Amino acid sequence: MKKVGEEIDEDYPGLNELIANMWETMYEASGVGLAAPQVGKSIRLFIVDASPFAEDEEYSEKDRKVFENFKKVFINPYIVEETGDEWPFNEGCLSIPDIREEVNRKPKVVLNYLDESFVEHEETFEGVPARIIQHEYDHIDGVLFTDRISPLKKRALKKKLTNIAKGNIDVRYRMRFPLQKSRR
Numbered sequence: 001m002k003k004v005g006e007e008i009d010e011d012y013p014g015l016n017e018l019i020a021n022m023w024e025t026m027y028e029a030s031g032v033g034l035a036a037p038q039v040g041k042s043i044r045l046f047i048v049d050a051s052p053f054a055e056d057e058e059y060s061e062k063d064r065k066v067f068e069n070f071k072k073v074f075i076n077p078y079i080v081e082e083t084g085d086e087w088p089f090n091e092g093c094l095s096i097p098d099i100r101e102e103v104n105r106k107p108k109v110v111l112n113y114l115d116e117s118f119v120e121h122e123e124t125f126e127g128v129p130a131r132i133i134q135h136e137y138d139h140i141d142g143v144l145f146t147d148r149i150s151p152l153k154k155r156a157l158k159k160k161l162t163n164i165a166k167g168n169i170d171v172r173y174r175m176r177f178p179l180q181k182s183r184r
């Protein structure tokens, strides 16, 4: 998971099956994003579905509408620009069970990417959608959110992180959560 992922083209073997498996894996783990390196493929591909945030009443009606419709596949993405004052958001990761930390990132990101039909897009994302993209984008560069927290917090998590680095973790992608909501 620490490797930088490689770009792919339309001939990448089994791409549709891989994407289908990733959706399934992500939903089973109640995640909102999943990157190919998290399932052992060192390529530049990630998927996002922010719809669970649409049920969070902390957000405005307008934001929730955006979250509801924010489901996408990103292939060979690159960040064109990140702007704004950094803001904290509590991040978690399917690959680092049981750890959540406030991470500071910029609120606005311009992303160039290919969709699952290899059509190119350049789009601006803000707030929570930007945050999910930044987190997943880090995965394809071999970066985990715990690489972005303060040294003090990192020291407090040292044992867990050492186990993760050694691969001694129980990644519970297949775990079912009793409170998991039904999905479309």
Ligand SMILES: [Zn+2]
Residues within 6 Å of the ligand: 092, 093, 094, 095, 135, 136, 139
């Ligand atoms: Zn993650």
